[in-house]
Amino acid sequence: MPRIHFQQQLAELKDKILAMAALSQQALEASVDAFLQRDPGLCQFVRDNEKAINAAQRELDELAYDLLAKEQPMAIDLRFILAVIKINGDLERIGDQAMSIVLRAAEMIEGDPVDLPLDIDGMRNHASRMIRTALQSLLDADALVAESVLAMDDEIDRMNRIAHQELTRFIQEHPELSPQALQAIIISRNLERIADHATNIAMDVIFWVRGADVRHQLTAAVD
Known part of the structure; x- marks a missing residue:
């Protein structure tokens, strides 16, 4: 009976991390739409959503740490809980990056359209696809799908470099x-960082x- 209860708690943990992911994805989508549509209402939506993300992060961490303390899980269950804790942090940081985009968008809304x-739409779509794929790998416990996310990171790095070059020339x-x-350069960097967090999620899976x-293998490859 205790083992069944533990498995139910693990299932609850997975449900909560997927709900957290939905909030982070909403923040990403809405922040870019706020920029593209010059919409103050969407800026406010992201600000409100950030509060929900922070609350969800705290709730999930509490559940995960409680499981570690009370159940003392071993092997794959232990790795799952540790992975969820790290993924939770990356999802919260995706929300932070979305907030940064909204701050830039809000300032640009006050001026004339340029x-x-x-x-930005292409970068948003690629980053969003990386997040969805990473979460699918979590849902299916599929390391091969997670590995495909790592390969996708090069493309958004390339997009960010092109954006920086073009915007520098524009200046x-x-x-x-x-x-x-300059605000657009920061937004491009925000989107590249969001993709980095998706890559982190995939590595945790x-x-x-x-x-x-x-992670150390990737570092060695870069070096």
């Missing part, structure tokens, strides 16, 4: 519009399923 060389050609372009920490 046609900037930034494929040189239109110095009077440099404040808007691999750690849970295989018991392998691939």
Whole structure:
């Protein structure tokens, strides 16, 4: 009977992390829409959503730490709880990055519209796809799907580099519009960081399923 209750608690933990993920994805989508549509209402939605994300993070952490303390899980169950704690942190930081986008969008809404060389919708779609894929790998306990997220990170890095180059050139050609372009550079970086958090989530899934920490392998490959 205690074992059944423990498995029910693990299932609850998974449900909560997926609910947390939904809030973070909403924040990403709404923050970019706020920028594209110049919509103050969407800016406020993201601000309110940030409060819900923070509350959900605290609730999930409490449940996870309670399971660690009371159940003393071993092997794969222990790795799952540890992975959820780390994933929870990355999802909260995705919300933080969305808030940063909204702050930039809110400032730009106050000025005249400017046609900037930034494929923010393309970057948003790619980052969102990475998050969805990472969460699917969590849902299915599929390390191969998680590995596909790691491969997707190169593309958004490339998009961020192009955005930085194009926006820097734009500033040189239109110095009077440099404040808007600088805000766009930060937004591009925010989206690249969101993709990094999706990659972290995928690596945590691999750690849970295989018991392998691939972060050091990636670092070695870069070095």
